[in-house]
Amino acid sequence: MEFTVPDPLTQSTTALAIAADRAAKYLATVHDRSVAAAPDALAGLGGFDMPMPTAPNDPADTLALLDQLGSPATTATAGGRFFGLVVGGTLPAALGARVLASAWDQVVFSDATSPVGVKLEQVATGWLLDLLGLPAHCSVGYVTGATMANFTCLAAARHALLERQGWDVQAKGLWGAPRLRVIAGEQAHVTVRKALSMLGIGTDVIEYVPCDPQGRIDVGRMPEADAATLILAQAGNVNSGASDPIADIVARANGAWVHVDGAFGLWAAASPATRSQLAGYDGADSWVTDGHKWLNTPYDCGLAICRHPAAIHAAMATQAPYLKVGGDAAPKDMVPEFSRSARGVEIWAALHSLGREGLRDLIDTTCRHARTLAEGLRAQGFEILNDVVLNQVVASRPAPRGWAAALAGAVQRSGEAWFGPTTWRGREAVRFSVSSWATTEADIQRTLAAIAATPDAPADA
Structure with a gap:
């Protein structure tokens, strides 16, 4: 035929x-x-x-x-009662932008393959750095998510730390390289550890620092750092929402590279009501966040932000490892991928549609919903295990082993809401992440009603 x-x-x-x-x-x-x-x-x-x-x-x-x-x-x-994984729904403008960008069928390799894709990334980069209060000369790489953003920034850190010791890791690899130190809190997210593994640094080298009851690094127990050290800080613990005392960490860095994993928490910088949670964050060397979390873009919108663009370029470039003086590198030379979708279009659309006030209101409203949810759970006899400083709620109660998974599963099966079980500081709990622009007060009350109507979970056999 x-x-x-x-x-x-x-x-x-x-x-x-x-x-x-x-x-x-x-x-x-x-x-x-x-x-x-x-x-x-x-x-x-x-x-x-x-x-x-x-x-x-x-x-x-x-x-x-x-x-x-x-x-x-x-x-x-996409609805208002999904409270898992610290992700929100997709903003209308960002959804439309993905459809339009898909029709454009752009590969944002360079400004030759996609003039509009590169331009919108440049504009969105300026907006992002301004909103987040970060230095205007920072680079922003548009990657698939926090895992690849961590990989990108930590590759730059590896390059810079080894270069200080006279080692070209791009040419020589890690065989025979000087040893790097890594300091991280006990609550460091698994994606950061995964990035270290992919970079050949490994996880056994991590010097873990004890954390306080909210999951923040206890700076007083942090080992002394030096210029061959990578310090991994966190903005927004995935359970409690708390951020490490980044100002104190930066003050004790002693020449170390400080990296901030802020997959959702870094967006707190965009609101005066929550910015104090991140005190000193702007003194770090690199930062990571996700558009598809609190900004409510579609998935595959991670952001790798670095104070040292030349280090990113050296680690990622596929041709002469030098940035043009006064110019910008091609996107392909600032991130791992060659074949890249037009992720910056969706970031641009989300920011343009929200504006400063809209983004601030999105953050403030979801935090208010989280506090309302915590109050309602407390009224039902739950103990709230975290200080609800952002959009995260961790709740526990005296119950037979396995109750948290049973409760979450029962509510999921009811169709009323979606949240998951967790373990926090050795206790079974349920975790709620209120991140969506679509969530309303009625959604919070409906979720609380569904929990109240769920029978107590039986003990494990």
Whole structure:
């Protein structure tokens, strides 16, 4: 059979219209549907188990099947009652930007392959640094998420720390390299440890520092650092929301490279009400955050921010490792990927649509919802284990072993809300991350009602 290539413009515009219609219908019901996928929807995923088609299919049929089987089996993260993983829904402008950027089909390799992609990254970079109160000369790399952002910044740190000792890690690798020290709090996130492993530094070298009851580094117990040391600080503990005393850490750095993992917590700098949580953060050498957390962009919008662009460029560049004087490096030479989507378009759209006041209100409102949630849980007999300084709530109660997973599972099955179990300071607990622009006061009360209506979990057998 001879395959006839359809008219690409007609096929693409038709498919886009169909997808937009189906997506709009999905979003129109997402606030009322079960937050977790229902059992019959999960069973329906078996419909995808088919042999790969031999002949081409009409794109309309492909999209219909995707919607019919896939949409019911999603977790409703776009709604207001998803409180897991410290992620928010997607802002309307950011959603539209992803659709438009997908139609543009840009590879942001350089300004030759995507003039608009590079320009919007440059503009968004200026906005971000200003909002976050970071030096205007910092570089911002647009990567997939916090893991790759940590990898990128820590690669720059590895380069700079070894260069001080006369070692070119890009040329010589780590065989025979001088040993680096790594200092981190006991509560350092797993993605930072993963980045160290991928960089060949490893995790056994980490000198862990005890933390206080909120998960903050106890600076008084931190070993003395030097110019061959990497210090890993945290802005926003994934359980408590607390941030390390970064000002004190920077003051004791003694020439060490200070890296701040702020996957969600760094956004607290954008609001006067929460900025004090990050005192001294601007004195660090590198920072990481995620757009798809508190900024509410689509996924794959991580940000690697560095005070030393030349170190980033040296670690990531694929050609002459020198930044143009007074110029900007191609995006491909500041991050690991060559084939990069136009992530900066979505960051730009989120910031442009929110404005300074909108971003401040998003942060302040979600923090207020978290405090309301904590008060409601306390009224039900829960003990709140963290100081609710940002958007995180960790709650526990006297109950048989396994109660937290049982409670979270029961509420998920009810479809009313999604939150997960955790272990905090040796105690079973449930954790709520209030991060979405779509969450309302009614969503908080509905979640509290669902928890109150859930029977106590039985003891483990």
